[in-house]
Amino acid sequence: MKKIVYYISEYGFGHATRSIAIIRKLISMFPNIQIEIVNEYAHQFIKESLPYRNISFYKYSTDIGYSLKEESVQPDLAKQESELRKYLKNIPGMVALEKKRLEHENIDLIISDISPVAFEVANQLGVISVGITNFTWYTAFQKLVPQELVEQLRSYYEKMDYFFKLAGCNEPEWSRIFAHQFGFYSREINMDEANYIRRSVGLKNQVVFVGLGMKVDLHELQQYRLWRNPNTHYIVSSNINITLPNVTKIPKDYQETQNYIAACDLVITKAGWGTVSEAVIAGTPLLIIKRDGFTEDDNTIHYLVKHNLAQTISWYDFQKLSNLQIPKRNNSIKRSSLSEIVESIIRLL
The missing domain is CATH 3.40.50.2000 (Glycogen Phosphorylase B;)
Known part of the structure; x- marks a missing residue:
């Protein structure tokens, strides 16, 4: 063996x-x-x-x-x-x-x-x-x-x-x-599970995943204007310190987060390769938060923009973001x- x-x-x-x-x-x-x-x-x-x-x-x-x-x-x-x-x-x-x-x-x-x-x-x-x-x-x-x-x-x-x-x-x-x-590439997406997640938050809502990473703790995040968008439901990771009626936290014991990414109309995230890859494979549009000083982020963003796979926003503009424009979703799963x-x-x- x-x-x-x-x-x-x-x-x-x-x-x-x-x-x-x-x-x-x-x-x-x-x-x-x-x-x-x-x-x-x-x-x-x-x-x-x-x-x-x-x-x-x-x-x-x-x-x-x-x-x-x-x-x-x-x-x-x-x-x-x-x-x-x-x-x-x-x-x-x-x-x-x-x-x-x-x-x-x-x-x-x-x-x-x-x-x-x-x-x-x-x-x-x-x-x-x-x-x-x-x-x-x-x-x-x-x-x-x-x-x-x-x-x-x-x-x-x-x-x-x-x-x-x-x-x-x-x-x-x-x-x-x-x-x-x-x-x-990413873990295999279960589209039946993704569709179930989508139905659970309401088919009439546009669904947005906001991912800042498991090692980020922002106590003032709930005050951002982003959450005030009408007819929008947000999905965040379990560590995010936010409690609002239009926000769902991924349960701590739920491992297959790629299914949540596939259920969304938009992913707003820092340029972490794991989340980005899951969105690309699922065909979910990406809005990437740019951070200063991170060479890894710069290289990932350059690749995404070059291949028309994402739009970008500065951290300052993300903090002030109020009006969400959801790009057209690409429903075809990308080659892994x-x-x-x-x-x-x-x-x-």
Whole structure:
């Protein structure tokens, strides 16, 4: 039986949802496989989403994400620098622990989305590694911290053997062996479930998803003008601090959020790849909130605008937004890169 160790980034749920999509497809196409998932932040969510006998879980944090200012989606530069300095200091010890834990496990492949630790572990174990992502923390932190700190991440990503680049990727050619470009993909959409969600909020309403990420907490959000739009029902994630009659929170125990995205007429979101990809695959129009200082966002937005897949709005204008113009919905589900990605993984095994 082949064995994969799959490292999933700690930042939010987007890395988790797209990894879940790959793992589900991988299990269905290549059932004679064992997968160990390494993650802490979304551990319970991932575990409940993947109830397979041949999947195991190791609760461990191997990277850091963005540090945001309180009551904002903008970066906290001082905190980001401090957190990255601590993280870089800890990486050698983390690698040593992972190497010791895995060195007798007969691992065939290590996949990372997109912890730098995974590539150093794979290199020291002599195991082939694959990076699957639209960005790395090397480029993500470019505008946020001093360059000498960012450069310390380079040596880890340079040990990536194969690089599966996702839509919007604008990275150095990290791969030591081969790199390939893929597009968007998401977990499978259940249109019966999406139609049920739509009926539950009223067929006469226009339905809008507002997604700011699971690590954003805005206490003043309820005061925004947006919610006053007549004949509009809003769907938000469970962490959003808002209580209004025309707002539905996705239940905390509901995992398949792609069905809510497919049920909507419009998605307003920051440029998180997971939510964006689910909207693109479902044909749901996108209004992207632009944030300053996030290279990842800039690259995703550039790709979306270039391919006529989204419109944009500044964070300031979003705060003042009152009159919603809903673009025409594209009801055809877009071609997904999921099968192509999984077939590429299987070939490596």
